[in-house]
Amino acid sequence: MFTTRPTLQGTFGMAATTHWLASQSAMGVLEDGGNAFDAAVAAGFVLHVVEPHLNGPAGEVPVIIAPVDGAVRVLCGQGPAPAGASVAHYTSLGLGLVPGTGPLAAAVPGAFDAWMLLLRDYGTRTLGEVLKYAIGYAEHGHPAVERVGRTVATVRELFETEWISSAEIYLPDGRPVAPGGLLRNRPLAATWRRLISESEAAAAGREAQIDAARRIWREGFIGEALAAFAARPAMDTSGERHAGTLTGDDLAAFSATYEDPVTYDWNGWTVAKAGGWSQGPALLQQLALLPPELPAYGSPEYVHLLVEGCKLAMADREAWYGDAAEVPVAALLSDDYNAARRALIGEHASYELRPGSPDGRTPRLSKHALAVAAGEDAGEAPGAAGAGEPTVATADRPGAAPAIAPEVDRSGATRGDTCHIDIVDRWGNMVSATPSGGWLQSNPVVPALGFPLGTRLQMAWLEEGLPNSLTPGRRPRTTLTPSLALRDGVAVMAFGTPGGDQQDQWQMHFLLAATLRAPVRGGLDLQGAIDAPNWHNDSFPGSFFPRAMVPGSVTVESRIGPDVIGELRRRGHRVTVGDAWSEGRLSAVARDPETGVLSAAANPRGMQGYAVGR
Template identity: 55%
Template sequence: MFTTRPELRGTFGMVGSTHWLASQAGMAVLEEGGNAFDAAVAAGFVLQVVEPHLNGPGGDATLILRPAGGEPVVLCGQGPAPAAADVDRYRAEGLEVVPGTGLLAAAIPGATPAWLTLLRDHGTLEPARVLRFALGYAEDGHPVLDQVVRTVRGMERTFRDHWPTSAAHWLPVLDAVGRHGGTGTIVRYPALAATYRRLLDAAVGPTREARCEAMLTAWSEGFVAEEIEAFVRTAVVDASGSPHAGVLTGADLAGFRPGYEPPANADWRGHTIVKAGLWSQGPSFLQTLGLLDPLLPDGPELLDAFAHDGALVHTVLEALQLALADRDAWYGDADLTPGTDEAAARLAALLDPARTDERRRLIGAEASTDLRPGSLGGHEPRMAAAVRRSEERTDDPTTADTRTPQSSRETARPGPARGDTCHLDVVDRWGNVLTATPSGGWLQSSPTIPALGFCLGTRLQMTWLEPGLPSTLLPGRRPRTTLSPSLALHPDGTVTAFGTPGGDQQDQWPLVFWLTHALGGLDLQAAIDHPSFNTTAMVSSFDPRTWLPAGVEIEGRFPAAVIDDLAARGHRVRRAPDWSLGRISALSHDPSTGLLRAAANPRGMQGYAVGR
């Protein structure tokens, strides 16, 4: 199997992420004696600076950690809807869906509080030592990515016409690049640097933990909360084409703290697969594995089946489609009633073997063109009335991928500006493991708050303005996020952490990785490098909430016979560029030998793993 890089192997520590500077910052912390959680916080804050088109301090994050010798736990950095965010309020604004940009789509920011909570509870180093990398890159500068420049350039008209604070903050990037002759130019974000400095100045207390808590308080109850509340009171034009003020308040921020919770687990062929709960899309990965279990060959036979005919790819696509249809009908933040465990009961029902067997029988030889969620506990599934079929036509399987990221379109108004996501994984020599997917608060999501140097997220666009759905917009309810890191516990005790950016594809591309690694026997790097594919026949989690029946994206590295077979089965195939689907990083720890392994994705030309 061709690989672009070697799988890294060592015994001291490993960090993989979607940007080389974040990976190296995390590794520097490990070299200084910090643990995996210190390193993850350092890398997470660096990602806020160097990938601002993919995440920011005002976004959200999902983390899964496994302390050495302990059990996996989820740290939820997905903030809930503000107290004033409800269906009637948004409907009164003339809206049918939550806009994909602007201030009404902002949930309570959870990413930065989650990183600070992790540092407080599981780290060992002082905040200033961990945050100095992000502070330095914001204050002293860093080489700007091509993708950041393209995103700013694509949003320039919107910034000038509608979001003047973003124009003031981001258009100097274009000026700097123009003056110095291209991307890779050193850029600085002084307002963001000042925010980091103010948070660090607030880190006062008798213990390290108290100093971390003081930073959390400065965020949630201090100057950050005050600036956010003042800013969102001004109406700005959003994806609806009309101006709207936000509903987020300082009281909302003060009332939120990231929490720990048990993960969603499933046993699969001797492995325990660990995901976040039904407030994420993570359980769809577990459902898909259950659907596929008796249908998958092992070892070289699996790799041969992927490479030489479309039958296995078709089967995986149909299983994904079934699991994601269940996601769109049944997933959401269910436990709003104290003393109940509705989410656990719903998850158990979704993973019930008898139900899985029944659902598996729906997988036929031809592509399905319908959304097919299953019944649950005697209740029939219900899809949101606002779900619409996509008008996109892409029937020619030889057509190259022509998608233009919505963030790079020059628009007269701030339409649904699709961003993306980051990912990072860390393991240390003691066996602490963390996998995290931060996202939201992209530079193209909403206007920059000038006093803070960052934007708010738009995660509420994943809720529905229709009562009675598991993902209906409700005050205090978390939006059903796409953020979905993965952890796998192997029969021999090895722990593997992995994940990717990609929105609705975050439990699709890693599925190909996992199957080729766990069953196909490929090492981490070879499994990442294996060509990938995904379905688009699910309801988009992002505005405008459409779906493409029988839609498929598949890398052009797949043989023509596979692509032709999918088209013959009725799939609407879009052939993507050869190295375009996924930005996975992965690592593992074998406690019996102390061996650490790591790998990262060459796709996107940003991700790197480092270690020794």
């Protein structure tokens, strides 16, 4: 079976991330005696530096952890809406959607505190020991991947005319950094050096110093700078300048939290995800919708089944997921509910948005979702590309060329994305994390700190009474969705991907590929499952501004084959054929509980994800 690389195997430790420098930094921590949780924190901060177009310290991160001697837990690094972020406030500004960029879109930053809790409670290293890698790359520079300069180029005019503080870092010498050119962020390096110095002066001992760093983030020089900058009006995707709602009180009140995962048992596996404040249960719903007997792997019937099941799960996401109301997860995953939903999958592609009625409840969709599902103009920024993780363009008719939206407009609407980290150590500790938000194109850089605020509030609806209504103190529903898979209660595999609404589509395909196909060298064929031809659909309202939807769409890699493409079109799918290697940025690690053999793999698409280990 062809793969781009071998699935790595060893016994000491494995790290797989979306950038080789983060993977190798994580491995450096493991080699220095740290555990998987120390390594994940180090990798996370390196990703803030080397993939600034994909994540930042003021973004967010959900983490799923499996300590070798403890229960699987979810660490929520998704901050809530600020106290002043009400529907009434935003609609009073004449807005129908939360802007995709700018201070109004900023939730309370969650990533930093989550990384600190993980380090304090499960790690063994000091703050300085895990931050040294990120500080080095920020201070001395790192060779920029192609996408960094390309992203900056799309917002160059905005940086030069409106977001001047961003231009100072990302337009050195007045132009975007060339591929392979050294990109530095000395203000960020100075921020972390000062944080370490102040936390060490404030307390003695590793854990106390980490807590001191958390206080400095909330109420010290970092919190003060974030709150002051959020209050400054800045240009956003509405085409106007707005100030944000984030305050010092919001920052001071926030702490990342632990919670139990949502799980589903399928085919001898238990899959663990974050709860209904995230997209996570959508993967579990897709598993629950599978029939007892699956069509042949990779066949047209197989792809059709997964596409149609995904549509039903994502319709439920629109109607039932969010943090502003109870999410009926148990009912959504129940056998009776999914038997009835499975019966809706026919021989032909559905063009409808069809949420279900768990426990007999009546689903409610936002007016915007109903409008885009009906093909109506929802009245917000027609043709804008979106300011978050990418909504891949789909065809206007079967066989047509992709209808690609403009990559940027002057208000800053541009495609962003996300990162991912999977690590397992020699003791069997396992972690999966999906950091995102706080992109360089999301908000102006806070000049005193070297990084911008995030834009996760664009997930929430400006309509009262929905599970995902913008609500002060409640988390906007996030697309970020790391995964863990267990057998007999023991963590065996951690995996995930960037990709916004596509994340739990690509992860579903990976999970089935990894578990249904023949093993390699006695273990899971992680690399083969990542390399397998992938696809996604956009037949539901997108999570990112301008919240578009293309009913009946499916975008496939050309490697999926002409027979599959032809049969999908015959069944009524609006197929767009993408490049051979264009779908997904998955990474994964695994551990055989019987032998202790570790394995890892990473995505070749994009030419920057790597797994390392020994």
